[in-house]
Amino acid sequence: MAPFDATLTTKVSPLIEGQVPDFVQSDHPQFVQFIKDYYEFLEAAEIVISAHIFHVIQEKTDSQLILNEDGSKVVTETGSGTYGKFVIGETITGETSGATATVLVDDLENLRLFVSSSTRFLIGEKITGGSSSAWGNIVTYRDNPITSIQKLLDYADPDNTVHIMLDEMFNQFLQAIPKTLASGTSKRGLLKNIRDLYAAKGTSEGHKLFFRMMFAEEADIFYPTKYMMRVSDGKWQKKTIIRCENQAGANGNDIIGQYITGKTSGATCFVVDAIGFTQGVNSITEFEILEDSLVGTFSQGETVAADSLAEKVEMKFTIQKIVAGTTVDKPGMLYATGDTVSLDSTVGNGRAVLQVDQVGLGSVDEAVIDDAGSGYRVGDVLTFTTSQLSTVSAEGFVSVVGGSIVLEDSDNSDGYEDYCTIEENTKRRLIDFTICLEEDGGQLLIDGLDSSSTHAGYYFRTEIGTQQTVHDTYATPNDRIVLEEASNSAIGDITRTYITNHGSGYEALPTVTITSDFGTGGTVVPTTKDIGAILNTKNIDSGFNYQVAPDASIPVNFVLKGVSGSFSKDEV
Incomplete structure (x- = not known):
């Protein structure tokens, strides 16, 4: 017998006639036939099926079947209830396994078929008759004695064993794996390779094999280390x-x-x-x-x-030649990523496009007074706000209200108002005491000296001449001589501001608001020297046929105050 053959090929029954003496063959032919049929029976496999077979009965009060002369029962035709009447000599085929066998004897009264041996039939699969078109489902399959003896050692091989033995192997070696596998997955092939699956357990290949076996899907395995951020582990590559x-x-x-x-x-x-x-x-x-x-x-x-x-x-x-990039000579300020760099369009094909790639982070330099307002007090807080993240907020306050002494017009050499300033290193000033409460040190606040409460918010002071010298904590190199209150027409107008903390991390100028209990109408504008400075540019399009490098430029940004009306794009 050939190895791994699912059918019985080395039969004994064809050899019987050659093994008995000649006189037995001539004198007792029926005996020889009996011996031959006996071995054919031993070579046949038994299939128990589930099927329906209906018979014709007589029209009597009691149920009696109509019998042929040979005693066989008359069966109804297919479509009238019968669908499992197989015919002797026809070929039956397993719908799932594709295994085939020939019907040798039928005992359909007991739902049994004796067929030629084939170990490929599966328990529960549907079998169909080739000529009768009868069908049924296999309940059990029992191989014949001769096959069992000849293939005893082959039963240990998943490729050649019967389905019942295959289930036992599955229970033994694949205990944790469901018996219902993905369509197209061979249990015989899985049994032969289960050692490889167990060896690959926990690896990416093991997981891929498991998903292929259970769901007929190709799994993509990603390890956490693949997307882990590591210090100085970047692999930078520029085209x-x-x-x-x-x-x-x-x-x-x-x-x-x-x-x-x-x-x-x-x-x-x-x-x-x-x-x-x-x-x-x-x-x-x-x-x-x-x-x-x-x-x-x-x-x-x-x-x-x-x-x-x-x-x-x-x-x-x-x-x-093409435009490869730019060198930043003057970084400027208040630029943003994506701003376009202008190139000389008369050079090359004029199609090169460059943009600002990165800008520097900076701090607030000062807060310029746009509208002085009125009613403000020294110490009113300047609040800087921005939508940017990871910034250190700038801080400041109103340092002078009411004005300073201005020089004569003829001394206005630079086009701006010049003020009388205090000489350098003079960081002291005389201040009047304010009357404080005895217990907690709080000051007595004036509610008003007339019906309009003109002086509301001021404090009671000691008499004139009762003064104290204190250090000016927020002195600057160009501190001015400040007028006393009410020396000009406006009361509490903002004259100067002081930045106590310039902040950091700004990519664009913040907005500034003045927090005051009495002041109104004042606005200040922040300025800078380094926010939005251009660090580098990037090529959007390198253009073509540039014999010489084109001149590059970018519009200059200004911080304006006292703006009236509106400007239009490209307006001169």
């Missing part, structure tokens, strides 16, 4: 590109993975990728090259060539 004009019949995609060579310079490099596009009248291919592979220097306008992988012909291109 290196060249742009060439296509010569007749050239296609850049056909030389990806090839070396291109300059016909004049002899320089070479390896092509990683290619993108073709058109700018104006030029048909251009942008090659991404492997920087480490570059040998030599290509010349402006020279022909570069490489062999096509698809057509096996030489592809030729003309290399031209």
